[in-house]
Amino acid sequence: MATIDLDHIYKRYDKAENYSVTDFDLHIKDNEFIVFVGPSGCGKSTTLRMIAGLEDITKGTLKINGKVVNDVAPKNRDIAMVFQNYALYPHMTVFENMAFGLKIRKVDKATINKKVTDAAKVLGLEAYLKRKPADLSGGQRQRVALGRAIVRDAPIFLMDEPLSNLDAKLRVSMRAEIAKIHQDLKTTTIYVTHDQVEAMTLADRIVVMKDGKIQQVGSPLEIYRHPANKFVAGFIGAPAMNFFNCQLEKGKVVLNNAFSIPIPEGIYKQLAEKGYEGNEVILGIRPEDMHSEELFLNTFPENTVSAKVVVSELLGSETQLYCKIGDFELVSKVDARDFVKPGATIKLGFDLNKASFFDAKTEDNIL
Amino acid sequence: MATIDLDHIYKRYDKAENYSVTDFDLHIKDNEFIVFVGPSGCGKSTTLRMIAGLEDITKGTLKINGKVVNDVAPKNRDIAMVFQNYALYPHMTVFENMAFGLKIRKVDKATINKKVTDAAKVLGLEAYLKRKPADLSGGQRQRVALGRAIVRDAPIFLMDEPLSNLDAKLRVSMRAEIAKIHQDLKTTTIYVTHDQVEAMTLADRIVVMKDGKIQQVGSPLEIYRHPANKFVAGFIGAPAMNFFNCQLEKGKVVLNNAFSIPIPEGIYKQLAEKGYEGNEVILGIRPEDMHSEELFLNTFPENTVSAKVVVSELLGSETQLYCKIGDFELVSKVDARDFVKPGATIKLGFDLNKASFFDAKTEDNIL
Amino acid sequence: GCSSQKAQNQNTVTMWVHVSKDDPEGKALSKNISIFNKTNKHGYKAKVEFIPRSSSGGGYEDKINAAVNSGSLPDVLTLDGPNTAAYAHSKIIQPIDKYITNKSDLLPSIVKQGTYKGKLYAVGYQESSVGIYYNKKLFKKAGISDSELPTLNKPWTWDQFLSICKRLKNKLHTTPFNMNLNDRSEWSIYAFAPFVWSANGDIVNSSSTKSTGYFDSAKTASAFKFIQELVKKGYTTLSPKDKGFETGKYPMFLTGAWEIQSLKTQYKSLDWDVLPYPVSPETKKLVSPTGSWQYAMSATAKNKKAAGALVNFLASKEGSYNTDKALGVLPSRKSNIARISKNADSAMKFLIEQNEQSGHARPIIVNYPQISRTFAETVQDVTLYQKNPNVEKVLKKQAKAMQKYLK
Amino acid sequence: MSRKKANLIFSTFLIMMLALFFIFPLVWMIASSLKQEKDIYSQMTSIFAFLPSTNPKDWGVAYQQLFSRFPIFRYILNSVVYAISLTAGSLIVNSLAGYAFAKFDFWGKKALFAFLISLMVIPGATLLIQQFQVAKQLGILNTMLAVILPGMSSPFAIYMFRNAFEAIPANVSEAAEIEGAGSFRIFWSVLLPMAKPTIATIGTLSFIGSWNDYVWPLMVLNDSNQFPLQVAITNINNTQPVYMNQVMALLAISTIPLILVYAFFQKYLVQGLGSTGNGDK
Amino acid sequence: MKNKVLRNQIGWLFVLPAILLLLIFLIIPFAMSISYSFTDYNILNPDAKKFVGLANYIQTFKDGIFLQSLRNIAQFVVFIIPIQLGLALGLALIVNKKRPFNLFYKIAFFAPVVVSLTVTSVLWLYIVNPEQGLLNSLLKIIHIAPQPFLTSTKQAMYVIIGISAWQGAGYQMLIFLAGLQDIPESLYEAAELDGASKWKKFLYITLPGLKPTTVMILTTTLISALNLMTQSMVMTQGGPEYSTMTPIYYIYRTGFTDRQLGYASAVSVIYGLIIIVLTVIQRRITNRKEK
Numbered sequence A, B: 001m002a003t004i005d006l007d008h009i010y011k012r013y014d015k016a017e018n019y020s021v022t023d024f025d026l027h028i029k030d031n032e033f034i035v036f037v038g039p040s041g042c043g044k045s046t047t048l049r050m051i052a053g054l055e056d057i058t059k060g061t062l063k064i065n066g067k068v069v070n071d072v073a074p075k076n077r078d079i080a081m082v083f084q085n086y087a088l089y090p091h092m093t094v095f096e097n098m099a100f101g102l103k104i105r106k107v108d109k110a111t112i113n114k115k116v117t118d119a120a121k122v123l124g125l126e127a128y129l130k131r132k133p134a135d136l137s138g139g140q141r142q143r144v145a146l147g148r149a150i151v152r153d154a155p156i157f158l159m160d161e162p163l164s165n166l167d168a169k170l171r172v173s174m175r176a177e178i179a180k181i182h183q184d185l186k187t188t189t190i191y192v193t194h195d196q197v198e199a200m201t202l203a204d205r206i207v208v209m210k211d212g213k214i215q216q217v218g219s220p221l222e223i224y225r226h227p228a229n230k231f232v233a234g235f236i237g238a239p240a241m242n243f244f245n246c247q248l249e250k251g252k253v254v255l256n257n258a259f260s261i262p263i264p265e266g267i268y269k270q271l272a273e274k275g276y277e278g279n280e281v282i283l284g285i286r287p288e289d290m291h292s293e294e295l296f297l298n299t300f301p302e303n304t305v306s307a308k309v310v311v312s313e314l315l316g317s318e319t320q321l322y323c324k325i326g327d328f329e330l331v332s333k334v335d336a337r338d339f340v341k342p343g344a345t346i347k348l349g350f351d352l353n354k355a356s357f358f359d360a361k362t363e364d365n366i367l
Numbered sequence C: 001g002c003s004s005q006k007a008q009n010q011n012t013v014t015m016w017v018h019v020s021k022d023d024p025e026g027k028a029l030s031k032n033i034s035i036f037n038k039t040n041k042h043g044y045k046a047k048v049e050f051i052p053r054s055s056s057g058g059g060y061e062d063k064i065n066a067a068v069n070s071g072s073l074p075d076v077l078t079l080d081g082p083n084t085a086a087y088a089h090s091k092i093i094q095p096i097d098k099y100i101t102n103k104s105d106l107l108p109s110i111v112k113q114g115t116y117k118g119k120l121y122a123v124g125y126q127e128s129s130v131g132i133y134y135n136k137k138l139f140k141k142a143g144i145s146d147s148e149l150p151t152l153n154k155p156w157t158w159d160q161f162l163s164i165c166k167r168l169k170n171k172l173h174t175t176p177f178n179m180n181l182n183d184r185s186e187w188s189i190y191a192f193a194p195f196v197w198s199a200n201g202d203i204v205n206s207s208s209t210k211s212t213g214y215f216d217s218a219k220t221a222s223a224f225k226f227i228q229e230l231v232k233k234g235y236t237t238l239s240p241k242d243k244g245f246e247t248g249k250y251p252m253f254l255t256g257a258w259e260i261q262s263l264k265t266q267y268k269s270l271d272w273d274v275l276p277y278p279v280s281p282e283t284k285k286l287v288s289p290t291g292s293w294q295y296a297m298s299a300t301a302k303n304k305k306a307a308g309a310l311v312n313f314l315a316s317k318e319g320s321y322n323t324d325k326a327l328g329v330l331p332s333r334k335s336n337i338a339r340i341s342k343n344a345d346s347a348m349k350f351l352i353e354q355n356e357q358s359g360h361a362r363p364i365i366v367n368y369p370q371i372s373r374t375f376a377e378t379v380q381d382v383t384l385y386q387k388n389p390n391v392e393k394v395l396k397k398q399a400k401a402m403q404k405y406l407k
Numbered sequence D: 001m002s003r004k005k006a007n008l009i010f011s012t013f014l015i016m017m018l019a020l021f022f023i024f025p026l027v028w029m030i031a032s033s034l035k036q037e038k039d040i041y042s043q044m045t046s047i048f049a050f051l052p053s054t055n056p057k058d059w060g061v062a063y064q065q066l067f068s069r070f071p072i073f074r075y076i077l078n079s080v081v082y083a084i085s086l087t088a089g090s091l092i093v094n095s096l097a098g099y100a101f102a103k104f105d106f107w108g109k110k111a112l113f114a115f116l117i118s119l120m121v122i123p124g125a126t127l128l129i130q131q132f133q134v135a136k137q138l139g140i141l142n143t144m145l146a147v148i149l150p151g152m153s154s155p156f157a158i159y160m161f162r163n164a165f166e167a168i169p170a171n172v173s174e175a176a177e178i179e180g181a182g183s184f185r186i187f188w189s190v191l192l193p194m195a196k197p198t199i200a201t202i203g204t205l206s207f208i209g210s211w212n213d214y215v216w217p218l219m220v221l222n223d224s225n226q227f228p229l230q231v232a233i234t235n236i237n238n239t240q241p242v243y244m245n246q247v248m249a250l251l252a253i254s255t256i257p258l259i260l261v262y263a264f265f266q267k268y269l270v271q272g273l274g275s276t277g278n279g280d281k
Numbered sequence E: 001m002k003n004k005v006l007r008n009q010i011g012w013l014f015v016l017p018a019i020l021l022l023l024i025f026l027i028i029p030f031a032m033s034i035s036y037s038f039t040d041y042n043i044l045n046p047d048a049k050k051f052v053g054l055a056n057y058i059q060t061f062k063d064g065i066f067l068q069s070l071r072n073i074a075q076f077v078v079f080i081i082p083i084q085l086g087l088a089l090g091l092a093l094i095v096n097k098k099r100p101f102n103l104f105y106k107i108a109f110f111a112p113v114v115v116s117l118t119v120t121s122v123l124w125l126y127i128v129n130p131e132q133g134l135l136n137s138l139l140k141i142i143h144i145a146p147q148p149f150l151t152s153t154k155q156a157m158y159v160i161i162g163i164s165a166w167q168g169a170g171y172q173m174l175i176f177l178a179g180l181q182d183i184p185e186s187l188y189e190a191a192e193l194d195g196a197s198k199w200k201k202f203l204y205i206t207l208p209g210l211k212p213t214t215v216m217i218l219t220t221t222l223i224s225a226l227n228l229m230t231q232s233m234v235m236t237q238g239g240p241e242y243s244t245m246t247p248i249y250y251i252y253r254t255g256f257t258d259r260q261l262g263y264a265s266a267v268s269v270i271y272g273l274i275i276i277v278l279t280v281i282q283r284r285i286t287n288r289k290e291k
């Protein structure tokens, strides 16, 4: 029910020397679910706060539904927001905290009651409605903060790491709840998270930020499969993508004494066309694209590299292997069945069809 | 350098009706890394705060290095702690926040300087040392809180969700850092987290809690592979284990009209011995133990069940399928290559060798 | 209609008094007013507002000041004796000679305190006096026989008084005399100026224009030396304890007529009586303090006749009698002396007599408050005998200080 | 455990002594109002000074005399009305101003605040006449407004409120703002309840200030039916002969409501904020 | 952004009632005071006032009593501030902790504030009575000669200081208490785990947390100390020999008892200026410490 246009927005805090957000340009469609990700301190909260109207916009225009709102007071923007640090009203009970926004809007008592109890049910807070925030656990507080925003039915929904203090199970169900709310109410949503699963599953589009600048905007798959640059590639995916500064030599990527692997023809053609033959490129390959299964190793014997396992972490369904090829470190994610003891040597097959290539200087994706 | 013994500890908050922690009995060995997990509000922070001495123990004894410390003031327990809500000193700069504990202990200036700058480097806070907490982003604040505890070199280290506000990448490196600190300093550590990866990778032993009670204590693998009860099984692992209330009939688990799968002989023998033949049991099977690969389906044709895909989530290297078998919902995690469109029907092979069986009444693990 | 309303307004006299309407004095006044409203033949109606004052003069006098400064004075008001000159000088009040009947019946001290520059500005409706209250039991214990006690005709001289003090002190091992030296308000000049006058000294000259030559005279000095002597010898104290006399700590107590009632109601077991002021051995002249609150007409009174009639009525034989009787105070009119004395106890009778015989009004000075305070400071200075052993020096300095306030 | 206990007993003893050192006049006042005047002074140097008369018959005497002397209830009612109105007014007016100084960047704010602080130095006691002249000009003499308005706004209270509001983390009011609360609503529903300790403090102090004021109400009121209790106190304390037990009884009557008001507001002072919702200030 | 600036102007609306009241009942009267200070205004004779130029001001500087009162108040301020602030903070810390009898302590410490000066002065006069007063009896026990206290020009002011501190500490305690409530408990917890002793917690958490409160109390205590009047008026009437005369009492006396409103106004303007300068200096110092 609302579009949001951020036109080249800049933000510098009063006492700060540097811009916290630089040239932020993003056009959010009605009913879209946008997720902001980026390293700590990259300006996610700041951007959200500007949209909410809590921070002045230093430069640029912000439009909601096509109307410039740089100067509109937060209360007139009709936005619901979950704060990163909850910002609960300490003197009100959980119920009152959630009801406050509705009370202000003069919603009748019965409706308030219904909405709040419904939300409390969803959030598992029914037992705590009469408590004050100080008597809640961290996760309970966070759920109150979420509930306070949910009950509002606002056309725009801003959430700043709303699930960070919840356990995995609750997270999953909350995540589903948020997705459902989004589908039911068609709320335009901006969601800040550092949880990749959340980002991947919830987002229509993900915005990857770094140092106050947008690095890439795209659907989760796009971002995962075609990262715009080395930063995005490294940031998305856990464990992170492995990077190797290689030489492109005669259709092969060559890493000093470590390996020399043939590049699939289609990809090589593109690289060669752009003049990288004989030059340095950064090879990026995700941990899950290095295979230890016999099948793969047998099929692509040339792609096989020997690596020494340094650490081996078993995570239920899969195993993460921290290995070394000569001096180069890499992580690979293999099936739990292929658990290997540290110190052993293992054969890894690089699936270059799924690899990315970056310019060594600009670090932009070449393909 | 320290052992911690929690002997049947209970905690009830002053105004609360119920116990927040009940009969908590745990003996932590020197240099052990213990992780508390459990749903929001289950008493993790409360237990930590009792160990730190910030909350009175209602009943039970707490020993540190064999000495009862119920009545010892927090400052005399020599514990470093990261608070869930940071609790940074608002009037001090980042540097001062981190240096405070050392200053109090009359550490000389040069050492303080070195320790704090080292920690700041590790935490990526060098640029912010002169700022006050109010001017930091959420994740930066959390890192300060972490830094404040790290510099202390205390023999006991309590951390309450210290990484919850950090992005995945930073989280991974912080996690590694914490592991390293633990190894270097041999600090006895208790760590609260809702992140399964953290729990799995860091813990010597995991303590799973629910409603203030310990459900299971064990190594990560033990907990994952042999959950003590349905709660633990469901809580650990994401997406959660699937549960089916089945009938045990002639060596098979039978679910109303949905499936009937033969149980591996060794397992069946145990179940039968305990008298479950012909009775109800809960079958628990993890998403990753339902296979869609041809190989598996061909090898175990009897274990195959047809399911309708409702939602299909692609998460980079793997795909999560939310399916229905008749009225029963289940989640399965399959290779990303096996991505299936919602609406399609898929064949899933249940790997009962890895399945768990729970008593239908007590919900305890039978095997 | 309109005109009758106006007439009514013109016949209404507003009045401010310094007491609470719940006090005996306030009640007596209310009664007087209702008599006045009923009995006066011109249809005058008096309306009173009661504005209780605090000891420092706060409240009532603040209110008068405020009214003066915003032109909202009532028609009739009460004022303390020493304020007459200032109020008359500033034309806050106006002469009332022509409204007051039977002036010759007024005690001379009353006329004196109400007169400024030869005109009567205010009439007192009561008198006051001070005596030395003594504890009969303690006197007996100290071996002072009744025959040694002074009378109005044969008061103790200062020397005799000092020797009595000495005996009391030696026998009883206590401070013999409390004269409220810690009270540096009006009390000081009111109670101690009689010593000065007894020695034929003075504070200012009769036209109130000079203090030098009077306040620093040798005669004045003799009185202050007497006070200093009392302190130096330990016969009196700079920091007396409250109700020390009443509870038998001090054998002698210099205080006003109001003490009688307090002793009679609260300290029934104390056996006491009143003695006259000690006198200068040179002159043997008995002098006692006087002074009281008075009625006056404000300069802005709308209906002077009505206001005059009210003042006259209240200060009349009947009006003042009503008040004085209710209060148990000294009468302001000669004709009332007998009536009041009739029912009064011996102490009261004694004070009335002392007042009639020896009452001396305080000087009429525009800047009276400053003079009064300077006097009090002088008393204080000489009682700090270690610092200021030389009384003449103190008086010289203080006379000069006073002179500044005299025009 | 036992050392802890010994410590507790020891500190309790010390603090108790200290407390007695502060409360003895109050005790003396109440005890004195419950005895005959002569006992007040004869017992002055003994422990009996702090105990009521041994004869319970004496207890009510001073009060009885007092009530027959003054219409105490009327005075109390007046005082209560003035004090409550002034306190309520002062809380509203000053907290609003404190809010503005703490949370808005209006033009001239700094200068205005500095000016306000400097106003604190003006000794009100010396301005009675001028204030009266102003009140007369406004035509509010002889009304309750004249009694309560001058004491209502106080730079000190504004200062207190500003500090309190500044201590409240910004994000709480931001949350309310996003939820659609207007400036006044934020103030009223969110910030003010969080400033309870300050409300309690300013409330107590305004109430006491108004309750103890004597000269000003007397100056601006003419009808003695409107006078506050202090007028009776000053009166009884200055009309010879002074009956100390009655004075004490009246002072006790006047002081006990203050103690009650204070104890009542205390509740909010103890309660405080606890920890803010996020503990993150 | 401009609009946000505009929105901030609503602040004016909120300060308006307060400012208006102050304007009417404080600023205007004070302005009148200033204008009176150039006249020979006598309270009883307002219509006769004449413009006298700076005569009043010139006289002020020759006025021995006023100068003496300045010295007295300086002495008072220098002693009362640390004593009273320390006492008040101590009391606040005592009652801020949960202890048995807490409410009693709170009422006790605050009692001198609400109990009438009539009561307290009677008692204190008994206590400091030079002859057989309680204090001298106590001094006798420890073999100190009896002291003259209020009857001595040297000691009177110290007695007033002591009694004022005793009487006023409860007031500041209340304000400190409000300030203490604003410090989040979690900070103490963090500090305690950092190993801070009680004293260190006080030093590093309480004091910085109380900073705004302390600055405010310092300012207001300074100002109320500079306004000292009643204690002197009731207990010593400014004596002996003006050793406890204070400027405000003097102004009050000159203006109301002596009725010299013009001169009193001049004195109060001068005194007001002195106080302003003092508070500015004080704020400078406290602000500098902050940096």
Ligand SMILES: Nc1ncnc2c1ncn2[C@@H]1O[C@H](COP(=O)(O)OP(=O)(O)OP(=O)(O)O)[C@@H](O)[C@H]1O
Pocket: A134, A135, A136, A137, A138, A139, A140, A165, A167, B013, B014, B015, B016, B020, B038, B039, B040, B041, B042, B043, B044, B045, B046, B047, B084
């Ligand atoms: N001060 C308090 N008074 C009363 N109850 C409290 C208080 N603090 C916490 N609780 C309750 O005690 C229970 C345990 O709280 P605790 O903070 O230990 O949970 P937790 O396991 O840390 O949860 P989370 O993961 O959400 O932080 C919760 O139900 C909470 O509501």
Ligand SMILES: Nc1ncnc2c1ncn2[C@@H]1O[C@H](COP(=O)(O)OP(=O)(O)OP(=O)(O)O)[C@@H](O)[C@H]1O
Pocket: A013, A014, A015, A016, A020, A038, A039, A040, A041, A042, A043, A044, A045, A046, A047, A084, B134, B135, B136, B137, B138, B139, B140, B165, B166, B167
């Ligand atoms: N009030 C402030 N004054 C100055 N700088 C600030 C302020 N608030 C934030 N910053 C800085 O601006 C940058 C962006 O902060 P922001 O809070 O937007 O980060 P974020 O992306 O939300 O990070 P996180 O994931 O850690 O919450 C950070 O470097 C931070 O230090």
Ligand SMILES: [Mg+2]
Pocket: A044, A045, A046, A084, A160, B137, B138, B139
């Ligand atoms: Mg943030």
Ligand SMILES: [Mg+2]
Pocket: A137, A138, A139, B044, B045, B046, B084, B160
């Ligand atoms: Mg917690």
